Amino acid sequence: MNISQCTPTPIVLRSGPQRAVLTDLLTSIRSCRNETYALWEHSLAVAATARQLAAQLGLSRELRRLAYLSGLLHDVGKSAMCYATLFKPGPLTTEERTYLRLHPQLGANMVQDLKTPEILDAVNCHHELFDGSGYPFGLQATQIPILARIVGVADYYEALRESRPYRPLACTHSEAIGIISTLAECEKLDPMICAHLEVAVGPNSKEPVKLFERFSIFFELSVSYSARPSVYGSTGTPSSRMRIPSGSG
Ligand SMILES: [Fe+2]
Numbered sequence: 001m002n003i004s005q006c007t008p009t010p011i012v013l014r015s016g017p018q019r020a021v022l023t024d025l026l027t028s029i030r031s032c033r034n035e036t037y038a039l040w041e042h043s044l045a046v047a048a049t050a051r052q053l054a055a056q057l058g059l060s061r062e063l064r065r066l067a068y069l070s071g072l073l074h075d076v077g078k079s080a081m082c083y084a085t086l087f088k089p090g091p092l093t094t095e096e097r098t099y100l101r102l103h104p105q106l107g108a109n110m111v112q113d114l115k116t117p118e119i120l121d122a123v124n125c126h127h128e129l130f131d132g133s134g135y136p137f138g139l140q141a142t143q144i145p146i147l148a149r150i151v152g153v154a155d156y157y158e159a160l161r162e163s164r165p166y167r168p169l170a171c172t173h174s175e176a177i178g179i180i181s182t183l184a185e186c187e188k189l190d191p192m193i194c195a196h197l198e199v200a201v202g203p204n205s206k207e208p209v210k211l212f213e214r215f216s217i218f219f220e221l222s223v224s225y226s227a228r229p230s231v232y233g234s235t236g237t238p239s240s241r242m243r244i245p246s247g248s249g
Contacts, residue, residue: 021113026072028079028110034087039075042158047071049154049201050147056196063118063147070122070147071154077107077123089166101127101135122147126155131187141190149190153197156180156189173201 032039050071054064078086081103085096092100108124125139125148132140134152144152160176163169171179177198184194 018114018116021111022069025076025110025114029072029076032079032083032086034083037087037162037164039078042162043072043075045158045161046074046151046154049158050151052200053150053154053193053196054147056200057150057193059146066116066118066122067147067150069116070119070126070151073107073111073119074123074126074151074155075103075107076110077103077105080106080110091166105136118145118147121145122151124148126151128152129188130190133188144190149193153180153189153193156183157197157201 029043030040033041047068048071051064051068054067059067078100081100085092085099088096104124104127108120111120111123114120122145125137125144128134128137128139128144128148129152130141130144130149132138134144157176157180160171160179161173180189180194180197183189184191
């Protein structure tokens with residue numbers, strides 16, 4: 001089936017219960033951070049790259065939007081996990097690694113109320129690998145939903161471009177593209193999607209930066225925070241570290 005011809009679930013975000021659910025989910029992501037890793041910043045970057053990849057692949061406007069939202073929400077399950085393990089600076093034990101691998105399914109449970117199966121599948125399957133060696137289900141190739149494959153590639157690229165406790169120096173764009181190409185060659189990541197990555201994240205991307213959408217999300221979050229200061233406390237205030245990822249849209 002031609003991906004661009006499939007009909008996605010319409011998602012209503014400007015009003016109604018889906019908007020309230022989305023606001024709560026975004027607030028959870030926003031609160032998940034420490035000194036060296038902010039899930040919100042990573043999620044914004046993954047969302048933008050996922051949408052750019054969807055555009056390069058010729059997907060419909062609605063699927064591009066779903067790719068963006070799936071990127072925003074892909075790691076929402078981490079916000080419900082033990083922060084001491086999530087942000088542990090040293091190597092993880094086998095038990096801790098197994099625990100952190102629960103985040104896709106935790107996230108899938110959290111996004112259920114959006115009633116958007118494409119997003120649920122993308123959140124649940126974003127760590128599946130093209131050769132079947134991923135988790136949680138060991139799906140392979142086109143068994144993995146297209147948005148999950150797109151978000152998976154975007155997640156890998158953006159993770160390489162960020163510094164992490166275990167890798168203080170972020171990769172350059174060229175280094176990251178080289179690593180992704182290797183992962184595509186050995187079929188860890190979908191080669192067809194990876195082939196579009198360099199253009200998708202470069203200056204000739206088909207998808208222009210949509211600042212209005214970004215700022216509407218910031219506004220939505222600020223309303224949400226001011227409404228519930230006692231729940232989120234000091235971690236709920238806008239971060240001075242917040243940035244709009246460059247070259248994304
Ligand atoms: Fe993840």
